[in-house]
Amino acid sequence: MDFPVFHLDFLGNRMLVAGIAVLHVFVNHPFAVGAMPLVAALEWSGWRRGDAGWDRLAYRILTVCFVVTTTVGALTGVGIWFATSLVNPAAIGSLIRVFFFAWFAEWLVFVTEVLCIMAYYLTWKPMAGRKGLHVALGAALAVASWVTMAIITAILGFMMDPGSWLERTSFLSGVFNPIYLPQLAFRTPLAMVAAGLLALFLAYFFTRGDDDLRRRAVRWLSLWSLAWLAPAAAGALWYWRAIPAWMAGNLPVALGTQRFAAWYDQLLVVLGVMVAAVLLTTLAGALLPRRLPRVALLVPFALTLVLLGSFERVREFIRKPYVVGEYMYANGVRVADLPLLKEEGILRHSAWARVRDITDANRPAAGAEVFRLACTRCHTASGVNSVFDRLTGLYGAGDWDRETVKYYLLGMHTARPYMPPFPGTDVEAGALADYLVTAQRSHEPVPGAQDVGLDGPAPAGGEV
Template sequence: MDLPVFHLDFLNDRMLIAIIAILHVVINHAMAVGGIPLVVYLEWRGLTSGDESWDRLAHRILTFFFVVTTTVGALTGVGIWFSTSLVNPYAIGSLLRVFFWTWFTEWLVFVTEVVLILAYYLSWKSWSGKRKRAHNRLGIALAVASWLTMALIVSILGFMMDPGSWRSDKTLLSGMLNPMYLPQLAFRTPLAMLMAGAFGLAVLPRVTERGSELRARAIRTISRWMLVWALPCVFGGLWYARRVPAAMAPNVAVALTTQALVAWSRTAIGVLGGACLLIALIAIWGSVKARSLRTWALLVPALLTVVLIGTFERVREFVRKPYAIADYMYSNGIRKEDYPLLQRDGLLAHATYTSVRQITPETEIDAGREVFVLACTRCHTVDGVNGVRGVLHGMYGDEPWNADAIAGYVGVMHNARPFMPPFPGNLEERRALGAYLARLQEHRDVVEGAQSTGVTTTPRVRRSDVVAQP
C-alpha cells in the first residue's frame, strides 16, 4: 500500500488488463508463435516444389501478419506492462523480483525476434534463387525466437497458478520449472499453430482469387496443417487441465459464466466444445473438398478461436482467485503474510496515500470509502463492471441495506465466495466499510483513482497509538 491506487470506476481495472492482454495473445499466438512457422512452411513448399505461387502466397500472408504484429501486437505488449503496473504494481513487482533474469532473457530474445522478422520480411524478394534456401532458414530462426519468447513467459504464468517448490527454496529455477509450466507449454504450442491456420484461412480471401487453383490448394494445405496440430492440442489441454491445483477447480464454473449464472456452466462447456468441433469440421471439409468451402466458412475458425482463447484466458486468470500469485499474494495486492499485521493494526494505519487515519463517527463514511479503495477496487467498481451496488441489490433487494449486516458478511464472504480474498482490515474498518456500502443504496458514488484526483496523504499513526482490534 505504498503506491497511489489507479482505478477505472466504469470499466473495472482488471477489464482493462483483460482487453489488452487477450488482444495481444490472439496476435502473438496466431501471427507470431504459430503464424511464422506456417509462413515458413508455405515458403518451403514453394522452394521444394519449384512452384513460385506458394512463395507469393507465403509473402502475402506474412505481409498481413507482419503489419499487425509490429503495430497492434507491439502496442498491446507494451500495454500489458503499462496496465498491470497501474492496476496491481505489487504483483508485477513481486514477479519481477523473482523472474528478473527470465524477463531480461526474454527481452534479449524479443529484440532478436524483431531484428529477424525485419530481415525476413524485407529480404524476401532480394534473397531469391540460390539464396532462397538461406532465406527459409532465416525464417526457421525467426520461428524459434518467436516460440522462445512465449516459452519464457509461460513459465511466469504457470508460477502464478502454482509456485511449486519455490515456496520452500525460493530459487529462479524452481520458479520457472513449476508444475504448470510444461503442461501449459505443451498446450499453448499446438494451440498457437492451430490459431495460425485459422487466421491463415481468414486471410486467404484477401490474398487469393475466388475459385482459383491457388486458393483451393492453400485451403487444403492450411486445413491439413490445422488437423495435424489438433491432436497435440487436445492432449496438451488435457495434461494442463489435470495439473490445475485441486483448490482452484471449484472456480471453473464461475469463471465460465458468472456467480449468478453458474448453473449454466455445463451449457457453456457444451457451447465451447461445439465451437471446437465446428473448427475441426471446417478443417476436415477444407482438406477434402477445398473448392466447395465458402468464403464465410474461411472466417469462422478465426472468429471462434478468438472466443475460445478469450474464454481460456478468462478462466486461467479467474481460477487463481483469491490469489494473484498462488499462496503468496491475494488479488487485492496484499501479501498473505501481511494479513495478521493489517488485521491487527488496520489498513489505514499502514496506507501511505489515504485521507483518513483514525475512524470516528464523523469520518466513518470517508474511512469506509478509503478502505473500499484500498481493499476492493482491484476487482470491483461502484456502478460499473462488477459493481458492488449491483451485488448488494442482488443480496438485499429494495429493503434498507443494513450496515451491520453488510459488515458481518464482509467478514465471512470468503467462505461463501471462495474466489474472494478475506477482508484484510480490522473490525473497526470493516464496520466503516459496511456503513459506506450501505450508504450507496441512496447515495450514488463514483470512486476515481489517483490518476484523476491526485494523491492525499496524512501523517501515519504512531505504533503506540494503534489499538489492536478483536
C-alpha cells in the first residue's frame, strides 16, 4: 500500500467492503439477474392465457425490482468500487490494469441493461397492445442482466485463483481462470432460485384478496424455484471442487470465524437444514399451494439471503492471505516486493509513513505506524477483529512478552495460513511488538487518513 491509509477502527475496513458487496449481491441476484427472466416468463405466461390479474402481478413484482435495482442496486454496485478504492487501492488499481477491457465490456452491457429496464418497465402499460414485442424486450433485459454478472464473476474468480495469468499475464488467461466457469455455474441457478423465492415473498402482498390468483402464483413460482434448485446443487459441487486445496484449508475459519472454526461441521449441518427448508417449502408450494400458510412464503427468501451472505463471506475469506491470488497479499503488499520489504523495511518504502527511522525513543510510535501500514486492512485496534483481541486469545490477558509477540509476528504465516508474512524487517517487527505490548491495555483507536491526513495525534506510547 503506497497510499494514505484510510481506516475505520471500529467497524473495520473489511466490514465496509463486505457490507456494500453483500447488499449488492442481495439486490443483484434476486432482484435483477434472477427476477428479469422470471418477470418476462410471468408476463409471457399471462399474455398467452389472456390473464389480466396475472399480468398485474408480474408488473407489480417488476415495479419493486425496478425501484430497488435502479437505486440500491446500482449505487451499491458502484459503491463496491468506491469502497475498495478506499480500503485496498493497491488491489483494485492492479485489477483495473488487468481487467480494464472486461470492466469496459461489462459497462457497455450495464448501459444496455439500464436502457432495457427503463424501456421494459416504463412501457409496460403503453405497450399493452404489443405484448409480443414487450416480452422480447424483457428477454433482452434478462440476457443483459446475466451478462453483467457473467463478466464480473470472471474477475471474482481471478481474485481467488489467477491460474496461468501469473506466468502469462495476458487478459484472456486472466478471464479464463480456473474458478470462473464453476462459480458462474453456481451463481446463475442460485440467482434464479433466489428470484423465485423473492417473488413468492412479494406474491404474499400482491395477491391479497384473490385466493385463486395466489394459489396459481404460488404453484408457478414454487415450480420455478424447484426447477433451478438441482442445477444450483450441481453448480455448488463443481465450484467446491474447483477451489484450490490451499484455499479449502481456510474453509472452517471462513464459514464461522476464527472463534467458531471448531463448529465447522455443525455449520455445514445448519446450511444443509436451510437448503432443506427451502426445498420443502417450494415442494409444498408446488404440490399443495392451498395448504401453504402465508407466513411460510416469507421464510425461504430470508433463508436465501442468509445463504447468499455466507457464500460471499466464504468467497472473500478463503482467498487469504491474498487479495489477488499469489500476486498481492491482503494488506496490499505485492508478493514480489516481500523480499525487499523484509530487507529494507515497510516504513522506508511507504511514501505516507509518518515515521521513517526507528530509534529507541520512538519504537512504539514507529510500531503503530507499521501497524497502520501492514495490518489495518484487516485488523483494528479497538473494534472488529482487533489485533489485541487476537493476541489475547493467544497469550492471555496477562502482560505479554515483547519477544514472544515479535517472534509470533515473524512466523505467524506458517501456523496460520490465512495470514500474510510480516512485510518488514526484524527491527520493524520488534517496534510493532513494542507498540502492541505498550497499547495492550488501552486499545487506543488508530485514526485513518480520512480524518487526520498525514498528521494526527501521536499514537500511544511515544512521540511521532
